[in-house]
Amino acid sequence: MIVGERLRVLRETKNLSQGDVQKRTGLMRCYISRVENGHTVPAVETLYKFARALEVPMYRLFYEDADTPGLPDHPSFAKLDDQSVRGGRHAARFIHLLAAMTERNRQLLLSMARRMARDKRRGSGVRASANGRPRKKRK
Secondary structure, eight states, X not given: OOHHHXXXXXXXXXXXXXXXHHHHHOOOHHHHHHHHTTSSOOOHHHHHHHHHHHTSOGGGGTOSSSSOOOOOSOHHHHTOOHHHHHHHHHHHHXXXXXXXXXXXXXXXXXXXXXXXXXXHHHOTTEEEOTTSOEEEOOO
16 A cells, blocks of 8 residues: 555545645644645655644554554564664654755754764864864863
8 A cells, every 4th residue: 555545544544534634733734735645755754744733653653553564584683772763763853854954954853964974084183172173172
């Protein structure tokens, strides 16, 4: 089942109209209709809005069963715990906040993140001086 059909089924199961979803998401009713009919593929952020409006976890937009999807046998999945799940909530909140930022602020944040990553790669023995150039730590 494609995402649009799944959204329609979930919406109808909750006895919601497209107008109700419009009020909850802020998306236009014609856009909701286009998504449900498969004419438009929504972005991840839009899917997040749909999931919140339908009061379901995001994975339910992709899986018909009410059970959580099984995790494949992979070493990285064995490390998942409550802390990493909470981190996912932080990531979702971060995505929401990024969407609300202006392009200029987004570029500033990206620039700062690049600089922090570059400094981290150089090692902990290097600090930035007042003029922004790296210098050795004093012992």
